[in-house]
Amino acid sequence: MRKPLVCIAPLVPISIGTFSILLGCSLPLPASETNELKWNQESGCRWSLLSVPEAGHTGFTRLPPNQTGIAFTHIVPEQRHLTNQILLDGSGVAAADVDGDGRCDLFFCHMGGTSRLYRNLGNWKFEDITDAAGVGFTGIDVTGAVLVDVDGDGDADLIVNTRGTGTRVMINDGKGHFVERLPRLNADSAGTTLALADVDGDGYLDLYIANYRPAALMDIPNARATFKKVNGKLVMDRLDGRPTSAPDLTNRFVLGPDGRLLEVGQVDALYLNRGGTNWTLVSFTNGAFLDEEGKPLTESPFDWGLTAMFRDINGDGLPDLYVCNDFQSPDRFWINQGGGRFRAVSKLALRRTSYFSMGVDFADINRDGQDDFFVVDMLHRDHGLRMRQTMAHPLNVPAIGDLETRPQYGQNTMFVSRGDGTFTEVAQVA
Numbered sequence: 001m002r003k004p005l006v007c008i009a010p011l012v013p014i015s016i017g018t019f020s021i022l023l024g025c026s027l028p029l030p031a032s033e034t035n036e037l038k039w040n041q042e043s044g045c046r047w048s049l050l051s052v053p054e055a056g057h058t059g060f061t062r063l064p065p066n067q068t069g070i071a072f073t074h075i076v077p078e079q080r081h082l083t084n085q086i087l088l089d090g091s092g093v094a095a096a097d098v099d100g101d102g103r104c105d106l107f108f109c110h111m112g113g114t115s116r117l118y119r120n121l122g123n124w125k126f127e128d129i130t131d132a133a134g135v136g137f138t139g140i141d142v143t144g145a146v147l148v149d150v151d152g153d154g155d156a157d158l159i160v161n162t163r164g165t166g167t168r169v170m171i172n173d174g175k176g177h178f179v180e181r182l183p184r185l186n187a188d189s190a191g192t193t194l195a196l197a198d199v200d201g202d203g204y205l206d207l208y209i210a211n212y213r214p215a216a217l218m219d220i221p222n223a224r225a226t227f228k229k230v231n232g233k234l235v236m237d238r239l240d241g242r243p244t245s246a247p248d249l250t251n252r253f254v255l256g257p258d259g260r261l262l263e264v265g266q267v268d269a270l271y272l273n274r275g276g277t278n279w280t281l282v283s284f285t286n287g288a289f290l291d292e293e294g295k296p297l298t299e300s301p302f303d304w305g306l307t308a309m310f311r312d313i314n315g316d317g318l319p320d321l322y323v324c325n326d327f328q329s330p331d332r333f334w335i336n337q338g339g340g341r342f343r344a345v346s347k348l349a350l351r352r353t354s355y356f357s358m359g360v361d362f363a364d365i366n367r368d369g370q371d372d373f374f375v376v377d378m379l380h381r382d383h384g385l386r387m388r389q390t391m392a393h394p395l396n397v398p399a400i401g402d403l404e405t406r407p408q409y410g411q412n413t414m415f416v417s418r419g420d421g422t423f424t425e426v427a428q429v430a
Contacts, residue, residue, distance in 0.1 A: 044369015096147035151276035161191030210305030
């Protein structure tokens with residue numbers, strides 16, 4: 001078995017409305033089959049057929065709030081999202097046993113309202129313990145959360161991302177009461193996803209935060225930009241009369257190769273966990289991150305980060321990292337070199353990627369012992385609408401003989417491992 005890694009799934013947006021639990025009703029396997037599965041051994045893996053009884057039914061049964069006690073409703077007022085569309089990206093949910101009673105509790109994030117923590121009483125009934133736990137975050141845009149043991153004391157601590165007010169690490173006393181550990185991480189950034197793994201092998205979970213942006217140019221109607229030349233290069237000088245040296249405008253706008261004005265996202269953050277009590281921010285330009293040729297990065301990537309996931313993709317016992325980025329930002333695929341250092345995969349490892357990369361997941365889909373992965377885009381599922389959907393970017397078609405350009409396309413991508421560190425993209429044929 002490979003060394004287990006803790007990976008945080010992509011954000012699960014909660015639509016406006018009251019949350020309901022869906023209870024799975026698949027019939028359990030007989031005890032003899034559950035305990036004595038017949039395993040088939042293959043290279044790098046093993047598998048077993050499951051015998052499903054013909055009687056009964058499969059599927060889910062909706063459990064209403066008046067039965068479960070979970071009356072959480074996530075509403076973003078229209079007057080807020082009409083002036084900031086990023087608020088419509090959704091929020092998240094985290095699940096773990098926070099009080100040590102053996103039952104899985106639920107934490108729901110809220111954008112600007114009050115987040116909620118529900119204690120599991122058993123038999124699909126829950127009670128709201130938000131106030132006693134100290135995790136309401138009222139008035140704060142909480143964009144995602146994870147419950148995980150970061151200090152190594154055996155209970156689930158809470159980490160939450162916020163829009164513009166940093167990432168908060170809340171330490172659990174073991175009884176479901178949380179106290180924030182300062183200083184706050186990821187200051188002034190808009191985190192979207194939290195991913196954790198022990199990247200440097202010291203026994204403590206380290207933290208990668210994918211960052212987006214608190215607000216975007218699309219919500220500044222009739223904005224006017226002025227430009228100037230610096231060292232012969234045209235750059236943006238002012239936005240609505242304000243200099244781009246202002247803190248909220250620095251490193252925010254660039255001119256693309258075609259002369260279009262592009263807004264970029266925020267730099268992601270990797271924090272190393274020192275003994276469960278302290279966090280050290282890793283710079284992208286101090287040698288911890290290397291490019292495809294193994295050279296240290298000279299500039300930090302200002303990406304529109306949406307999802308990050310750790311996975312030991314090459315089976316060396318070290319957690320590697322895939323980051324899904326929105327818009328023109330390329331996805332990042334980092335291979336762990338040991339000691340907390342990462343190197344970008346070779347330019348030939350992936351030949352194409354998704355453009356609006358929303359989420360990623362890994363699995364060995366063809367049972368060859370090698371991990372494959374799937375990236376979801378936002379191409380419409382309805383065929384008619386998909387045929388009328390236009391992209392806001394020019395189609396990037398590499399020239400004949402260009403083997404290194406990695407074009408982005410607005411569609412899902414599925415990568416099947418060849419076993420040599422490269423992947424073939426098979427979404428359309430799969």
